[in-house]
Amino acid sequence: MKGLTGKKIGVAADRRADEIARLIRNMDGSSSGFPIQGSHQYNQETARRDVHHFLKKHFDYVLLTTGIGARTLEEAAAGIGHRRSFIKKLSDESLLIRGQKTADWLKEQNLTYEWMAEDGTMAKLLSYMEKDTGKAGKSVYLQAYNLDDAALKESLEEMGYDVYLSKPYSFLPPDPQILGRLRREITKENLDAVVFTSKTQVKQLFSNEHQPVVDAFNRNVLATAVGKVTAAALEEQGISYVLQPEKAKMGAMIVALERYYREGAHTAAHF
Incomplete structure (x- = not known):
């Protein structure tokens, strides 16, 4: 069984979001797009x-x-x-x-x-x-x-x-309806993980309603970043653990996410 089987992943990216969704699908996961980068x-x-x-x-x-x-x-x-x-x-x-x-x-x-x-x-x-x-x-x-x-x-x-x-x-700020929908999905813990590809997406997500979102990430929703800059932006918000790949690549990020779930959280590290 692949690590993303049965997992619901939120994608905060706009650019290359389809590619990320395809990678998740190839690993038996499902994804929902929440483009909050802004234009x-x-x-x-x-x-x-x-x-x-x-x-x-x-x-x-x-x-x-x-x-x-x-x-x-x-x-x-x-x-x-x-x-x-x-x-x-x-x-x-x-x-x-x-x-x-x-x-x-x-x-x-x-x-x-x-x-x-x-x-x-x-x-x-x-x-x-x-x-x-x-x-x-x-x-x-x-x-x-x-x-x-x-x-x-x-x-x-x-x-x-x-x-x-x-x-x-x-x-420019993203569509407020999309932003609000992502916040609700996170706080209700309807998503297993959310992947971020830029610190701008992080800034947009935490522009308000900060603590409930942080609390959800620190309970059951896994914050996943494409690289160090994005991971640091998430950590600055108070998120205790952020998954990131060793190399800052979108494909490597999804591979790290799949491996995290396949091997179990107790083995989680930078892959």
Whole structure:
């Protein structure tokens, strides 16, 4: 018997949700989709202003926190006829990045980064910035979006950096009916597990009605994350155990979930 036989899994993802559902089905489980990521809103005028600012000033560090943000700035630069200048200036700067999607975008542009957070977290990136003994007064171009952007800027400023915050896009909230339905299914413990593929989904879920949802996760609903960043966001909410795969891949996440149930919770670990 496969580990997901008879299990009901909630899927909080939007992108690639069908693929996740298929993997669950292949392991004899059933799934329900609750797309709570929210949609991207591209801030075109803001992005163009940010590109202009970037082109006219030298920065000691350029922090790119998301692949979407980097691409949005590139598109904004192209829209004002400065794409080549934008890419050229990036090649002359010290680029620090958070994760693989940004690394993939850099590779497409034949750009190289100075340093990437090995675990994909901002905490690791900030710890790297903290180690710069000459950081006082150094300038940072921080690309972020409307989740934790103010906290990131404040953390860098407290270290002594002069920070320019670029927010070329933001997340719009998800459908409140879908969000409410997922919360009800969790609190009623109608789901055996919920899989999350981004910290944005976690932020949306816990935007209110916090404690009943946490309590359900800490009783009988298994919180499952695609990787460390998402797992950390769940743990920050007070969830005592979050299942995650060793490699941050969607397929590996479902394999870890199946193995968790097949081998029993007493053997649960990072797979």
